[in-house]
């Protein structure tokens with residue numbers, strides 16, 4: 001099928017000053033070379049060669065200015081010629097039918113008077129120099145046409161032309177480079193300013209507002225909007241104005257942006273034409289034309305925003321006077337990538353914050369629930385304990401009941417004690433977990449405290465067949481709440497006795513080490529597996545070891561201990577060999593002179 005070739009967008013390259021500079025060079029070249037016409041074509045990113053300067057041509061020749069043709073067509077003609085230095089000469093008679101047809105379609109064949117000399121220049125002759133960059137990539141072509149002498153130059157003359165014009169050809173390349181860089185730099189600078197603003201702006205809306213401001217400047221836009229597809233975010237940030245796109249067209253433009261992202265291209269809408277997307281041209285072309293007319297805008301450009309394979313939205317650039325160049329399209333696409341990355345980051349950040357918030361709410365809820373249940377447990381436990389005590393007193397007073405009932409009553413009594421201990425632990429845990437629970441700050445001698453606790457546990461240890469010893473450096477004074485610190489030591493000693501078999505030992509020591517007091521509670525008990533060692537300070541954690549599970553417990557003692565230690569700016573750790581005992585170590589700051597109580 002012969003597909004009708006569609007004319008590409010004309011005048012896509014550069015602005016007026018760049019074209020004027022190239023025209024001056026072309027004028028210089030034709031006069032130095034002794035030719036009537038010198039034309040310059042630039043190779044655009046869309047693989048089209050665009051005429052950007054034509055010096056000395058007739059009207060018809062000048063009509064080519066700004067027009068673009070496929071680079072392959074020119075390759076087809078030039079490949080038939082002979083290379084002499086920088087220039088290639090193609091004699092009219094060497095042209096194949098196909099090449100002649102392409103030349104006639106995309107170029108200009110001047111009308112020349114017929115000539116009889118064998119070396120006369122023919123209208124179909126071609127003399128061209130390829131402009132290539134340091135990487136040998138084709139960047140453009142310079143043509144010379146109609147020699148003033150009317151004769152074809154000899155190979156030597158052509159070689160000389162190349163040397164003579166080397167400077168001018170270089171100057172053309174420099175202009176090509178500069179145009180590409182300037183547009184890109186301007187946009188890149190504004191895009192990076194936008195991305196930088198991301199670090200100071202944590203929420204997406206705020207970021208987009210700043211990005212819009214920077215990009216509007218970078219794109220020299222009269223209006224700029226950013227639209228993201230995310231259902232939850234409608235981010236047309238300009239106040240509602242006549243620049244807004246009719247919401248009926250959002251779907252059309254959203255789809256076009258998806259296609260533009262896949263094709264990595266920016267779509268340009270100009271009066272009478274939509275460049276880069278035929279579907280949009282067909283389905284929305286007329287409305288977009290009306291939109292442009294209403295605004296009196298020269299162009300609207302849709303720059304897709306995305307990350308990896310996913311299109312995330314687009315930037316809508318409305319421009320009034322300056323023509324949109326292809327260098328800007330390239331820069332705009334890279335801005336679309338930068339924005340995409342920033343959007344992905346911002347969304348990840350927002351999700352993270354939301355998750356943290358949810359976890360915090362969950363934690364609050366859990367604490368609240370524990371507090372409420374514990375509170376509700378206290379009254380019935382109190383009533384049970386009271387009634388059991390009453391029955392106990394009556395039994396002591398001689399009330400006769402069967403032996404089985406006495407046993408049941410004693411079991412009930414032990415159960416109530418355990419429930420009551422559990423409720424107290426839960427209440428304590430909740431109290432310590434509340435950030436507003438104040439910490440009493442008084443000097444506490446850890447040696448005295450350990451002696452008291454050891455005395456309290458003496459009978460219990462003896463009953464369990466565990467030898468309990470303690471030893472303390474004198475003057476191991478820390479600052480804090482004596483009741484809390486007592487609970488800390490109690491929990492450690494009670495565990496040491498509880499988890500040690502008869503015949504074993506539990507030793508508590510307090511040492512001073514620099515500015516710290518070091519309390520250790522070592523036992524020769526059942527020990528803790530390495531996996532459990534990481535978990536024992538967590539709430540409600542009880543080890544999986546069956547020997548540990550045989551003993552009553554709630555899994556709260558060590559988490560209470562940890563909270564107390566942290567409130568006192570200390571650390572707690574455990575080392576243990578499963579089956580061979582454990583050592584719990586608590587380090588607390590020793591009281592300094594500033595901690596001594598003032599007059600109260």
Ligand code: ADP
Nearest residue numbers: 495496499536542543548553554555556557558
């Ligand atoms: P519990 O009320 O279950 O004793 P803790 O928070 O005090 O709760 O301890 C958590 C778990 O750590 C215990 O269930 C036990 O498995 C283990 N553990 C604590 N102290 C010791 C110890 N001295 N020796 C062996 N295991 C211990």
